[in-house]
Amino acid sequence: MIHISKRKEMPLWQSLSIRLAAIVVALIVCGIITTTMTGLNPLEVYASMVKGAFGSPRKVWILLQELALLLCVSVALTPAFRMRFWNLGGEGQILVGCLASAACMIAIGDKLPNPLLIFIMLLWSLAAGALWAVIPAYFKARWNTNETLFTLMMNYVATQLVAYFVIVWEVPKGSGNIGIINQTTEAGWFAQIAGNKYLLNILLVAALTVAMYIYLNYSKHGYEISVVGESVNTARYVGIKVERVILRTLLLSGAICGFAGLLLVAGTNHTLTTTLAGGRGFTAVMVTWLAKFNPLVMIASSLLLVFMGNGAAEISTAFALNQSFGDILTGIILFFIIGSEFFITYKLSFSSHDKQTNQATLATTAMKEA
């Protein structure tokens, strides 16, 4: 008989070593696949992944900047996820944030001093992101609609909205391309700190991450979110206004996604396209899950994903392999890392019967809870 039983808290060193073992096994499997499918030396492939992510100061800055953007979106989704509100609309909330920022840059870019312009862009992008999240939240709070589908559908609305405005603002007409907005005046662009294009984005997200950690763990709001996430009925029983918590939390979640949109438009890309969010709204779901909704751990999980993304791109350049091959390796590594969580949460015992019976019953209960 194999019994699956839920573990008690595992010491940190033990859970870390299980994760490390998972990565080692994943690398071995990737190595076998690399050699059999491409005939390349897997160690060289891994070395080029590391080189692709950390190979030069510029590559490190790009990595940090990508990390900051993914982390920002992950931090945005976290309060909703802690409340067991599955906000899959990050992509759309980012895009409307981008749209709002770009609209300000185009409409009033040459009329206001830059700090004021950026402040207005900030307000509008926060408002736009918040609006995009609070619509499904209202329907959830009021009529208990399915938030997963609703937020997902809002993504498509946002994409079409952006597609429409791309055609309104395109240069030249009919090209479907806006290009860099205010390339000569740099109106609405974030300032460079110490001559670095990406440092400001990174600092802002770092501050945001710490603030979110404090908000979730040490504030009354954060506590309410956790209670609603554990049990709506308990929350009602202790007098928490559940609807209000849902609306408030999603306003926050959406606003931070909108803020990520501002970073994308004012901080880095200075343009508007339908692909600007780059799938971060979905990748961030994985980041938050891997980090068990802890904003500080998310720094590590988003670093992992960004590292593998940049590394995969480098493989395709260095070895003339299709980028899909890098994605296959990334997929295998993620599979093992996520799989290892099972062994951290549960314990397998291969005994015949007797003393485990009690634990097995416990396990069944645990499975139901999970």
Place this chain on the structure above:
Amino acid sequence: MNFDDAQLNRRQFLTLGISGATSLALAACAGSSNTDGGNSESSASSANATAAGTKIGLICLHDENSPYDLNFINCFKEAASNLGIADSDAMIKTNIPEGQECYDAAADFADAGCSVIFADSFGHEDYMIQAAKEFPEVHFCHATGTKAHTEGLDNYHNAFASIYEGRFLAGVAAGLKLQEMIDAGQISADAAKIGYVGAYTYAEVVSGYTSFYLGARHIVPEATMDVTFTGSWYDETAEKEGATKLINGGCVLISQHADSMGAPTACENANIPNVSYNGSTVNACPNTFIISSRINWVPYYEYAVNQAKTGGSIEADWTGTIDTGSVMLTDINEKVAAAGTMEKIEEVKAQLLDGSLHVYDTSSFSVDGKNLDSYMADVDTDPAYEADTEVIADGYFHESEYRSAPYFDLQIDGINLLDTAF
């Protein structure tokens, strides 16, 4: 958006077989080097092989699963090998979006010591300019862009080819096919309607479908054309649906200016002849593919690298022609093409070369029933689309002379735009 990308990847995965076949076909036509590319290649490979040690980079919007990008990748590799540049010094970055990633990729190439950096997609332009300003010692060459001649940077350049001539010749092949159908009694002359799937409504596409149509009308004066737009350079589903819509609307021959296999596949399924673009699709569409025009970037890549190597300057706008070997037609599919197509194409090509025939001869087309003797085109890109340059002289529209990228954007009579949303 992620979901689109995910679908794209799945589709790409599903069509991997087809794309693989396409790449083989492309490799085959690159190998046999067709009818008009031979001279450039021989001259290039003998004159060069001096650029060894030079590093060059290519930035692509998609990867080799897109026929458009595959054409650039193949040309880039061929040029590198002609120039004696090692594989490891001819670097390619694929799947680079039209955003800051393009700047990052270009800057990363510059860090790696590349002396010439190429990009293949229209939306890469502003980011290439941004990188060009930061790395004055590196040349940045952008295909299909429009801003080099107004930007005033010594190290930023645009390139294109007079592909309207290639499309005109492909249109001649289409016209001969229509004529064959008319002669066989399959259709009446006034039912000779062509369908065209375009990406966007701007000059690059307008110039393309108009020259193709004029080529067909050179043979069948009664021919008309319906055009539909997808609003994307690469959307296999939309391109397939667009072609199917045109076929259902009575079009008896299809061509396209978009980058996926959508339209050729729809044609093969419906058994409607297809004139392709970017490369031969004969392996995936053996019963419907006639011919394809494509831009051969090898001459430009060799020119730019040689200039950079010798410290010479690169033209702000470089327009490849039939003469330079930049405008090419793939091998013809004898099974589908009308008899005598090759001979007729050679004849018309000779006329284009000696100047006795112009694609946009103002006597061969009208706008709102009138022949034009003057037209101000928007050659210098600006947000107001301000018309700034007189482009009609000596009885024809001077395309790709005042800048390399096309600026022919007239809506001529005989072409019916089904939608103009994009």
